[in-house]
Structure formats: C-alpha cells, structure tokens
Amino acid sequence: MQLIKDKQVIQDSWIYILDETPLDADYIIVPLVRWQQERDQLSKIKHLGLRLEADVILEDIVDDLSHFQLVELFIPVFTDGRAFTHARLLRSRYGFTGDIRVSGDFMRDQVFYLNRVGVSSFELNDQDNAQQVIQSMDDFSVDSQESVA
C-alpha cells in the first residue's frame, strides 16, 4: 500500500496482523488486544507497531511505548477527532519518537491539522491524489497555537 511519510510518497513495508494471523513478516503492526495477550512473544520482534482504536485510553499503554517503532491511530470516521488528541499526547506528553501513522477515514482537508499534532505518516485511501495530500499539509503557512512535530 502507498503511504506518505515525512511528506514523501513511499511504499509501505508494514503489515497489519489481525488477531489470529501468524506473525510471518518483518514489519508487523498488531492490534492492542493481541499485544496484551502475547506481549512476551511480541516483545522479541524487531520491528513492531501498535494499532490503536479511537476509544483507547492512552494511559493504559504508555508504559509499553518503548516496544514500538510505530503507533497507528485508526480513524473510524473522519468526524471522530480523538486521534488528534492521541497523536498530540503521544508526542508531547509521552515522548514517543517513532512514527505516528493515521489510517482509516480521514481526508485531505484534515492533514494540515494532523501534521501539526505530530502525525508523521498517512496511509492513503485514494492512491491518485498523494501529491495533493502532501500539498494540503501546507495549506496554511502560519498558525496561532503551538504545534508538535
């Protein structure tokens, strides 16, 4: 799948592994439930990512963040703005320095905000307009609040 990372279009090397699927890839993203159930085994994986749903309580996983190179915030519907807070807190409060990725139902017109709250990669729903999505990250050249990058 195509991906925008740090404002570049790249090929996605990460694989999302569902609850029951065997772990046979180099770059693996797991759901929170699986991490909680198979923590010991998963800790040995070199390139591990964690996918969080919009209703996650961040405080429950912040102690585990050092195990992950990537946190994926899944947006169920574009009007659900919880991921904006989650990204910001992961970056500025919990010091997560890995990749913060958004996936799901977000739109081009939101990437300016997402970029400002610390999201570093964007899973593309629509492969055709990647350049426009990158452009929209700079819809505004000024702002009135602090950004986390």
Place this chain on the structure above:
Amino acid sequence: MYQYNDKDQTLIDERVIQFRDQTERFLKGEIAEDKYRALRLMNGVYIQTHAPLLRVAGPYGLLSSKQLRKLASIARDYDKGFCHFTTRQNIQFNWPALERVPDILEELASVQMHAIQTSGNCLRNTTTDQLAGVAVDELEDPRPYCEIIRQWTIFHPEFAYLPRKFKIAVSGSEQDRAAIRFHDIGLQLVKNDQGETGFQVFVGGGLGRTPIIGQVIRPFLEKKHLLSYLEAILRVYNLYGRRDNKYKARIKILVREAGLAEVRQKVEAEWALIQDKLELSAERISDIQAQFTPPEYQANAAQDTSHAENIATNTDFATWIKHNTAEHKTDGYRAVYISLKAPDSPPGDCTHTQLDAIADMADQYSFGMIRSTHRQNLVLADVKQADLFAVWQKLDTLKCATPNIGKATDMICCPGLDYCGLANAGSIGVAQEINDMLDSIDYVHDLGDLKINISGCMNGCAHQSVGHIGILGVDKKGVEWYQVTLGGSSENDAAIGDRLGPAVSKEDITPTIKILLDVYIEQRLNEEESFLATVRRVGVAPFKEKTYATH
C-alpha cells in the same frame, strides 16, 4: 479594536484559497457530499430551504464602520439587500450562491473578517457583553480575553473535530448580558479574597433540545491560566464527549451523565500537567489590552445642557432615551441601542441602506465602532449626550428607533420555516402577529421588561427555553403548533422556563400571548413587579387556567 497583524491576515487569506479549492473540488464531484458538508459548515455555509446561508463571524460582536460598509456591499452584490444579526453576535446572509461564497470570503478578508468556525463541530465565535468597556457595573473589559481566546481557537489543530459544537462566552460585568450560564464554557471576571481579578468558570450550559444551566467548575482561575484551563476542558471533552448520538454529544450531557465532580477531577488532573506550558504572560495580556483602550472621550461632555432640555421638551425623545440607551462609565456619554425590532421587519434583519447609514453614524458619533448584541440589536457604545438628539432623529428615519429594547416587541426570533431547512414551524410570522397585537407602544411600556423568544424548532436557535415567554414551533402531522414556556431567564437568575400546558394551534398562539399578558397585568403587585417576577411569585397555574379555559 484589535487590528490584525500579518499572521492573522495571512491565515484568513490562505483560508479563502483553501475554501475556494474545496468548493471547486465539490462542484466537480471530487469531494463526497458528507465530507464537503463538514468542510462547508466549518466555514459557516449551510444549505437552506432556498439557498445556502453564510454565517460570518462577528468576533465578540465588535465591528468597525468599514466592516459594516462591507457587509452592506455584500448584501447588495451577493444577496437580496439585507443581512441578519444572530444571537451569537454573528452576521448571516440568506441568499448567496454557493459558487460565489469564496468571492464573498475574499471580500470579507479585505476588512479582516471571515466565516471560519461559525458552524460545525468545532470551537465557535466567542461572545460577550455588548456594553463591554463602557458598562457601569463592569469589573474589567472582557474583550481582550475574548481576543486571546479567538486567537487560540482559530484552526486549533487538536480541537477541529469535536463531538459537537463548542461555544464560549465571557462577561466582565455583574449583570450577565452574555448568557454565560448557557454556554459550553462561561467565563465571569471576578475578584477573589485577595483582591485579584480572575475568572469564575462555568461549564456544561447550553440551550437547544436539552437546555441545561452551566455549573461552576472552578470558582477562581488566575488570568495567566486562562488558555491552559480551556485546553484542559476541551481535551477532556474531545476524549470523553459522546460521539454515538449527536443529540447527546454536547459537553452539557457529559457533565450531566458523568457528574460535575468527575468532570472536574479529570479537567483538574489534565490542567495540572499543562498549566506551566500554556501560561499567559502579563505582557501578552497587556499587549492585547492595549488594543482595547478607551477612545478619547471629551472631558467636558457632561457640561452640555441641550440634552436635559430635549428630554424635558420632547416626550418621544425622552421615552427613547429611557428605553434605548444605557448608562456609560464616562460622564456625559451614553450607549445607544439601535433597535432592529421595528414592528414591520423580521427581528434582527438589517438592510444595506441601514448598514451604510449606521456606519456613517458610527463614524460621526461613536468613534467608528458598532457592536451587535445577543438579543439581535446593534449598539453605538460611545455617544456623547449632546449628540443623542441628532442620533435619535437619524435612527428614527432609518426605522431603528422603536423604543422597545428589553420590552415585549424586542423579540428574539430564528429564521424559522421561512428560510431554515430544520424548522418545523414559522417564527417570523408569529413575531409579526404578536407585534400587530402589541400595536400600542404605551401598552408595551406598561408591560415593562419582557423577553419573548420564538424558535421554529427544537434546536432552539432563538433561545425560547430562557425567554420570560418562550414559544417553540412544533410539527404535528404536518400542522404547525406552538409550545409555550414561562419564567425562563438567561441572565444572573438563570432558569429554564416551565411549560404552560399543551401546545396551541397557529391561530391560537397570538391570542394565547394576549391572555398571558392580561393575566400578568391582573396578577402583578404593582407596576414595578416585572412579568418574570410575577411568574416566579404566582407560578404558572393562573396563566394556565386562563389560557385553557377559553380553548
């Protein structure tokens, strides 16, 4: 008045470009309807019965004469020659074409105006007292704090997609003229025991389907913590506000369901983590305050004797002074209400010729500034007494001098079925009928302070639930009916009105109001006892009895 710096101007200019692109993409079919809906709403564009409605932001109700002239020219060039002032001090155009909205935004940007976040599930325009800076009962001018909040809210990256809309109001006076107890957050400037000025913070108030009075979440907040405390509340709301049902998504429902204690505990815990990072420096506050310094008042304004003579010799003028002007901090000055409630025009509407003329009057008599009010009128806040007679005469020729501010015909009214896609019933027509019934101004004055609020549907845009008399239009099998409430108030004595009884039919609504007024005249202890005080003393029962006895 706050003047945009380069950053403010760049931001709204870039917004015009962005919204133009979004609208073009939508018209080409590149953005889905539901997605564009969210985007256009965050720019104040609704799709209405006849045409899109564009809601323009009026930051804390303060407008310059230049801005008013721009509104007039937009009304002429893009609309049908008028605009409408809303209960949140904003300005609405009812007839623009969608494809021309970006051009309107460009025109607005040329006078430091925009339509950003005037609708949608985001941080909305911050409102305040129309007498800010001039009120005699004011502790401190609230507008600098409104401006600080305005800057913080505009395109806040974390809070652009909230569970539901979010409204903040600030009051600096003892008398609450900004309905702060009916906002998601209400801020009241107060002094603590040490004599320091800060904010009393209310949370969880709101009108609409489920009217709730806001509660005090923090009795005293130091000024320097204003933004960090707001951010803490918003973060808790963004994470915990309900997203499963839009009718239960406002923060008032979170406060009601979780309880104030739990919300407070969450907010305070969050605040503890961020208060040092978002501290407002004294310098920053004074920089903004410097943009709201009082105008250069004439020191000898009070020495004028013509004003007293005019009052003594002209009863119409004296009546207007009594009802449509307010005391001013500075001797020899008064604040003048421009009534947008003439008997024959829809409440809150203003034509382009009126707008232009009011702009000229503002330049000549009131330092070039105009305010819009929560009750859909306008104010010239700084008129010296020697000019009041001329101002009255000019307003009279504009049909803006009806001496009815705060009286029965100063109704708050939503656009209703005439314009709005959500409405169940007409409201402008009802206001018109009530006006016709109250055709004697002496009778209106005899009725004293009386707030009648009329909404055409449950969403309650005209705040019917806090009207002394509230009228709510409902649809019963395709027929318009009206529910009546009594005893509401949006001021310090905040209350939700009590239901009078079963809804009345369209033909009975005006006769019902007449009955209520007759019962009041009959029941009041004396002429000093207001309608609201009488309702609170005798209850709804005598009103109910008379109303339904005749039906």
